[in-house]
Amino acid sequence: MSKKILILTGDAAETLEVFYPYHRLQEAGHEVHIGAPEKRRLQFVVHDFVDGFDTYTEKPGHTWEADVALADVDPADYDALVVPGGRAPEYLRNDPEAQRIVQHFFAQDAPVAATCHGPLILAAAGVLPGRTSSAYPELAIDVETAGGVFEDGGAVVDGKLVTARAWPDNGTWMKAFLAVLDAA
Secondary structure: OOOOOEEEEOOOHHHHHHHHHHHHHHHOEEEEEEEEEOOOOEEEEEOOOOOOOOOOOEEEEEEEEEEHHHHOOOOOHHHHEEEEOOOOHHHHHHHHHHHHHHHHHOOOOEEEEOOOOOOOHHHOOOOOOHHHHHHHHHHHHHHHOOOOOEEOOOEEEEEEEEOOOOOHHHHHHHHHHHHHHHHH
């Protein structure tokens, strides 16, 4: 059965972590909207790994229109939530509208998928205590400080929460999320 899904993101989100779930969920027959701080064209980025670097590199990625501003989102209109990573979660975690939306999905025990830096928003929204979550491995301390249990995996499922480390996990992450979504 077709579901309505919100992707919560913003500027500097990782291109592959937005587009892969966006198109994969559409392919599965779901209606997908992108919610951002403002309804406007967003600038995504591409993160990659380079030998000899201690961390990833960042380059400009694709642009895409947001469908709805976060302040205008009624989360009750959606069946599930996807929270991509990149740098967007670093500032979105401080946005009360982003926190409100995340809290709604957890209060309703609705399916939520988050990857890479996306769990930073979950931590800020206060929904990780007692939950097992993956994330970009350097965020293990953030998950644990927020009361969660960090698991270094590509498709970590805790109830209706499905998390992953980063874009190399997109296939296993979305496969697990689609199974949770279908069962919901």
